[in-house]
Amino acid sequence: MNFVRLFNDIKLRNKLSLTFITVAVIPLLVSGVFFTGKLRDIMIRDAFKQAADNVERVRKRTEEVIKVPLDISYQLSNDSRMKSVVNRSYDSYIEVIQTYRQYTDIRDYVRLYEEVSAIRLYTPNPTMLNNWEFMQPSAETARAEWYKAALDKKGLAGWGFIQDERDQKYYLSIVRKISLDAPGEDSVLVINVNTALLDSTLSQEPFLTMIVDDHNRIVAANRPNLYGKNLAEVHADHSMLTQSEGSFDAVMDGKASKVVIARLIPPSSWNGLRVISVFAESDIFRDVNGVIRLAALVIGGCLIIAVLLVQASASLITRRLLRLSKHMSKVGTGSWDAYLDLDGKDEIGQLSHRFNALVGRLGQLMGEVEETNRQKRMLEQRQSEIKFKMLASQINPHFLFNTLESIRMEAHLRGEEGIAQAIWQLSALIRSSLEVGNGKIPLSKEIDMVRCYLELQKFRYEDRLQYKLEIGPGLGEVEVLPLIIQPLVENSIVHGLDQKEDGPTSIAIRMNPSEDGGVLVEISDDGAGITPEKLESLQRKLQEPEEAGQRIGLRNVHDRLRLTYGESSGLSMESQEGKGTRITFCIPKEGGSHVLRDDC
The missing domain is CATH 3.30.565.10 (Histidine kinase-like ATPase, C-terminal domain)
Known part of the structure; x- marks a missing residue:
C-alpha cells in the first residue's frame, strides 16, 4: 500500500518516462524486424525483376521462333502452285506421284527452316494420296476442335497443341484455312513448331518457366516431365489458369510462390500463348530463414517482457482512471451532483478536482451542444444533397x-x-x-x-x-x-x-x-x-x-x-x-x- 501511495504521488509525466525507459529496447527490436522485412522485400523484388526480364526474353525468343511458321503459312495460303495441286482431279496414282515429285515447296520449307518440324495440308480431294504432306482428313480429324475452328476463322491463324498423325506425338502447331477455288473444298494447313528449339530457349532459365496455349496445355517447359500436361494437373493456382498476364502471388504444389505471366498473340491470329515463370518464396529465403527464425525468437522474448512491464505500469494508472470513468458515466446519465474524491497528488488527482468543477458547468454547455447538433444536422443535409449530385454525375x-x-x-x-x-x-x-x-x-x-x-x-x-x-x-x-x-x-x-x-x-x-x-x-x-x-x-x-x-x-x-x-x-x-x-x-x-x- 505504501508503494501504491508513493506511485500515485509521482507525476504522470514521470510515470510515462519511467515506463518508456523500461521498454526502450523495443524500438531497437522493431528496427531489427523492419530491416529484416526490408531484406525480404528486396530479395522478392529482385527475384520478381529477374523473373519478369526472363519472361520477356523468352517471350521475344518464342515470338521469333513462331514467326517463321506463321510467315510460311501466309506464303502457302497464297501459293497458286500448291492450290493447283490440290484443286486438280487425278486419273491415276502415277499422275499423283508425278505431281508430288514436281511440287517440292513443302519439303523445302521443312529442310531450310529449323523452326519447322513438319507441314501437312488436309484436303478433301478424294483423288489424292496421303504422303504426310497432302492428306485427306479422317473423320476424327474433321471432328477435332482445332480443325473446325480453322475452317470457321476465315483465314486467321490459330495456335494449339495438336497430335501429329505420323509419330503420334503432340506439337505446338499453327493451323490455317486455305481457301480453294471450288466451293466447299477448303483445306486446313498445319505446321508443327520445332519443340526442341522451344525447349532450348527455356533450358537456361533459373526458375520454372513454361509456355502454355489458350487451353492451359504446356507446350514447352524447362522441366521435361511437365511437357504436354495441363496446368490444372500440376497443382497450379486458379489465377495461373485464368489470368492472361501480370505478376501476382499464388500457390503451386502447396508452396507460396510468385508468378509472372506474359501474353503472346502473334499477328493475324485468333488466339495466342502465355509464358509463365514461377518461383517459390522458400527457394529464395532458404539461406536467410535461419537468421530470421533466430531474430524472431529474440524479438518475441523481448516483446513479451516489454508487454508485461507495460501492463504492470498501466494497471496502476487505469485503476484510478476507472473510478473517474464511472463518475463520468453518472454525469452522462444526467446526474449533476456526482462528486469524485481520488487520493494522490499526480495529474489524475488534479484531474479529479477539476472534474468536480467541470460538472457544474455542464448545464450551461448542454444548451451549446443542442445548438451545435442543430447546425450539424443542417450540414449533413447539405452534404447529402451534394453527395446525391456526385452520385448522379x-x-x-x-x-x-x-x-x-x-x-x-x-x-x-x-x-x-x-x-x-x-x-x-x-x-x-x-x-x-x-x-x-x-x-x-x-x-x-x-x-x-x-x-x-x-x-x-x-x-x-x-x-x-x-x-x-x-x-x-x-x-x-x-x-x-x-x-x-x-x-x-x-x-x-x-x-x-x-x-x-x-x-x-x-x-x-x-x-x-x-x-x-x-x-x-x-x-x-x-x-x-x-x-x-x-x-x-x-x-x-x-x-x-x-x-x-x-x-x-x-x-x-x-x-x-x-x-x-x-x-x-x-x-x-x-x-x-x-x-x-x-x-x-x-x-x-x-x-x-x-x-x-x-x-x-
Missing part, C-alpha cells in the same frame, strides 16, 4: 464509354452495315442524357432512355438479346430520379447475357402501381445468374459504408434511392445461378417522402 460517362466501345467493336466486325442506325440511337441517348439535370424526370422519359439503350445493345447482340417493357396505366407522368433503371438493365446485359454460354437472353422491365400508390419497378432476366456466394457478397457491399473509388453501378443506384427516398428504399436482389436475376425497388407516392410504407 458518375453514371453518364461510364455508360457512354461502354456504348461507344460496343459500336466500335461492332463496326470493326461488321463493316459499315447498320452503323447509321446505331449512331442515330446513340445520338438520341446522349441528347437525353445531357438534358438530364439533378432534378426528377417523368417515368416515361426514363423508359424512352432505357428503350434507346436496349436498341443499341440489340444492335450489338442481335438475336441473343430480347427485351420487354411494361408500364402500368397512368404511371408515365410519375416523377422519378434520372438514370436509375438503365444501370440495372446494363447489369443484366453485362452479367447475365455476356456470361451466358448459349441461347438468347430475355430482359423484362415492369412498372406497376404499389399498394401505397407508388411505383414498383422490377428488372428481371433469364441470363447466367449469380452464385449464392457472389450474391451474398454483393448484397453485403450494398449495405457497407461508402468507400471512395469502390463504387459500382448497382451501388450508385442503391445510394441514390436511399438518399432520396430514405434508408429502406434500396435495391432488392434475387438470383439463381443458371436461371437469371431479379432486381426490384419501390418509388413512394409523390416521389419522395423519407417515411416509406412496408410494401415499398
Whole structure:
C-alpha cells in the first residue's frame, strides 16, 4: 500500500518516462524486424525483376521462333502452285506421284527452316494420296476442335497443341484455312513448331518457366516431365489458369510462390500463348530463414517482457482512471451532483478536482451542444444533397464509354452495315442524357432512355438479346430520379447475357402501381445468374459504408434511392445461378417522402 501511495504521488509525466525507459529496447527490436522485412522485400523484388526480364526474353525468343511458321503459312495460303495441286482431279496414282515429285515447296520449307518440324495440308480431294504432306482428313480429324475452328476463322491463324498423325506425338502447331477455288473444298494447313528449339530457349532459365496455349496445355517447359500436361494437373493456382498476364502471388504444389505471366498473340491470329515463370518464396529465403527464425525468437522474448512491464505500469494508472470513468458515466446519465474524491497528488488527482468543477458547468454547455447538433444536422443535409449530385454525375460517362466501345467493336466486325442506325440511337441517348439535370424526370422519359439503350445493345447482340417493357396505366407522368433503371438493365446485359454460354437472353422491365400508390419497378432476366456466394457478397457491399473509388453501378443506384427516398428504399436482389436475376425497388407516392410504407 505504501508503494501504491508513493506511485500515485509521482507525476504522470514521470510515470510515462519511467515506463518508456523500461521498454526502450523495443524500438531497437522493431528496427531489427523492419530491416529484416526490408531484406525480404528486396530479395522478392529482385527475384520478381529477374523473373519478369526472363519472361520477356523468352517471350521475344518464342515470338521469333513462331514467326517463321506463321510467315510460311501466309506464303502457302497464297501459293497458286500448291492450290493447283490440290484443286486438280487425278486419273491415276502415277499422275499423283508425278505431281508430288514436281511440287517440292513443302519439303523445302521443312529442310531450310529449323523452326519447322513438319507441314501437312488436309484436303478433301478424294483423288489424292496421303504422303504426310497432302492428306485427306479422317473423320476424327474433321471432328477435332482445332480443325473446325480453322475452317470457321476465315483465314486467321490459330495456335494449339495438336497430335501429329505420323509419330503420334503432340506439337505446338499453327493451323490455317486455305481457301480453294471450288466451293466447299477448303483445306486446313498445319505446321508443327520445332519443340526442341522451344525447349532450348527455356533450358537456361533459373526458375520454372513454361509456355502454355489458350487451353492451359504446356507446350514447352524447362522441366521435361511437365511437357504436354495441363496446368490444372500440376497443382497450379486458379489465377495461373485464368489470368492472361501480370505478376501476382499464388500457390503451386502447396508452396507460396510468385508468378509472372506474359501474353503472346502473334499477328493475324485468333488466339495466342502465355509464358509463365514461377518461383517459390522458400527457394529464395532458404539461406536467410535461419537468421530470421533466430531474430524472431529474440524479438518475441523481448516483446513479451516489454508487454508485461507495460501492463504492470498501466494497471496502476487505469485503476484510478476507472473510478473517474464511472463518475463520468453518472454525469452522462444526467446526474449533476456526482462528486469524485481520488487520493494522490499526480495529474489524475488534479484531474479529479477539476472534474468536480467541470460538472457544474455542464448545464450551461448542454444548451451549446443542442445548438451545435442543430447546425450539424443542417450540414449533413447539405452534404447529402451534394453527395446525391456526385452520385448522379458518375453514371453518364461510364455508360457512354461502354456504348461507344460496343459500336466500335461492332463496326470493326461488321463493316459499315447498320452503323447509321446505331449512331442515330446513340445520338438520341446522349441528347437525353445531357438534358438530364439533378432534378426528377417523368417515368416515361426514363423508359424512352432505357428503350434507346436496349436498341443499341440489340444492335450489338442481335438475336441473343430480347427485351420487354411494361408500364402500368397512368404511371408515365410519375416523377422519378434520372438514370436509375438503365444501370440495372446494363447489369443484366453485362452479367447475365455476356456470361451466358448459349441461347438468347430475355430482359423484362415492369412498372406497376404499389399498394401505397407508388411505383414498383422490377428488372428481371433469364441470363447466367449469380452464385449464392457472389450474391451474398454483393448484397453485403450494398449495405457497407461508402468507400471512395469502390463504387459500382448497382451501388450508385442503391445510394441514390436511399438518399432520396430514405434508408429502406434500396435495391432488392434475387438470383439463381443458371436461371437469371431479379432486381426490384419501390418509388413512394409523390416521389419522395423519407417515411416509406412496408410494401415499398
